[in-house]
Amino acid sequence: MKKTEKIYIAGHRGMVGSAIHRKLKQEGFTNFITKTSKQLDLRNQSKVDRFFSKEKPDYVILAAAKVGGIMANNTYRAEFLYDNLMIQNNVINAAHGVGVKKLLFLGSSCIYPKFAPQPLQEDSLLTGILEPTNEPYAIAKIAGIKMCDAYRAQYGSNFISVMPTNLYGPNDNYDLKTSHVLPALIRKFHEAKVNKEPHVMMWGTGKPKREFLHVDDLADACFFLMKSFNEAGFVNIGCGEDIAIGELGKLISEIVGYKGTIKNDLSKPDGTPRKLMDISKLKKAGWSPKIGLREGIQKVYNDLKSENWY
Numbered sequence: 001m002k003k004t005e006k007i008y009i010a011g012h013r014g015m016v017g018s019a020i021h022r023k024l025k026q027e028g029f030t031n032f033i034t035k036t037s038k039q040l041d042l043r044n045q046s047k048v049d050r051f052f053s054k055e056k057p058d059y060v061i062l063a064a065a066k067v068g069g070i071m072a073n074n075t076y077r078a079e080f081l082y083d084n085l086m087i088q089n090n091v092i093n094a095a096h097g098v099g100v101k102k103l104l105f106l107g108s109s110c111i112y113p114k115f116a117p118q119p120l121q122e123d124s125l126l127t128g129i130l131e132p133t134n135e136p137y138a139i140a141k142i143a144g145i146k147m148c149d150a151y152r153a154q155y156g157s158n159f160i161s162v163m164p165t166n167l168y169g170p171n172d173n174y175d176l177k178t179s180h181v182l183p184a185l186i187r188k189f190h191e192a193k194v195n196k197e198p199h200v201m202m203w204g205t206g207k208p209k210r211e212f213l214h215v216d217d218l219a220d221a222c223f224f225l226m227k228s229f230n231e232a233g234f235v236n237i238g239c240g241e242d243i244a245i246g247e248l249g250k251l252i253s254e255i256v257g258y259k260g261t262i263k264n265d266l267s268k269p270d271g272t273p274r275k276l277m278d279i280s281k282l283k284k285a286g287w288s289p290k291i292g293l294r295e296g297i298q299k300v301y302n303d304l305k306s307e308n309w310y
């Protein structure tokens with residue numbers, strides 16, 4: 001990738017897109033195209049086609065998606081399927097139409113079967129039933145991988161896919177109804193501390209295990225793969241360690257300095273019991289994560305306190 005070549009980052013204001021944008025700027029890239037969803041509705045095929053014909057980007061980072069935590073996925077099932085399919089179909093097909101040199105598609109660890117062997121290896125894809133709470137999102141993301149592979153097989157397009165684990169970092173969503181667990185807990189414990197509340201309510205049993213990666217590590221891995229990975233299939237991106245949600249609650253409570261207790265809201269779903277990524281493919285290629293969980297959460301919390309909060 002030459003520093004002056006044109007890069008379109010779809011979803012540049014989201015947590016993932018903004019992290020990749022920061023990373024590429026740090027690396028000296030200067031020629032970006034970005035559009036907010038108001039300026040360009042990626043679900044609209046003719047608008048996307050017109051945009052690509054006009055701009056003709058050299059590279060595309062496809063980080064635009066409808067995303068959210070377990071309740072958002074489970075509630076807005078139609079939009080999670082429709083919006084994500086439309087966005088990725090339009091962008092991938094238009095990228096092919098104008099001969100984009102390389103496209104990176106971002107998926108999610110929820111593409112794996114609910115009871116796939118842990119840690120999750122890339123070849124477990126499509127070997128069993130999906131977790132019901134995020135099946136629509138997972139189906140869309142699986143279709144995205146297959147779109148990239150189909151365009152590669154038929155037209156030789158260099159479209160690659162990466163599957164990140166659960167992410168956190170700057171520009172996360174702190175809305176308690178739609179967010180993922182980590183930002184939700186930072187907010188809940190912080191507010192409980194400030195308001196001197198006796199307990200914090202966490203969803204589910206606290207038993208499921210999740211793996212968390214700082215989005216700056218993800219951006220670093222994506223840049224690494226943009227330079228070095230040119231194959232069908234996809235690459236897992238994670239940190240290789242997971243933690244029970246109950247333990248995550250204790251860790252965040254400690255970082256925030258909350259002194260009360262934790263209660264469990266058992267009316268909320270647990271979701272998949274575990275989704276730890278096997279990152280040996282990525283490690284073998286030469287990339288490893290750098291930001292530890294405690295350090296990463298501490299950094300996010302410090303930044304939130306010194307900025308505009310959520």
Ligand code: GFB
Binds near residue numbers: 269271
């Ligand atoms: O992060 P999360 O919303 O999504 O929830 P998933 C992870 C676990 O944390 C679940 C529990 O067991 C939740 O019940 N949890 C505890 C909480 N307290 C809270 C809370 O206050 N808020 C939230 N949100 N959870 C999503 C998928 O699954 O992960 C997506 O739905 C995507 O498709 C994404 O793959 C990365 O990890 O269960």
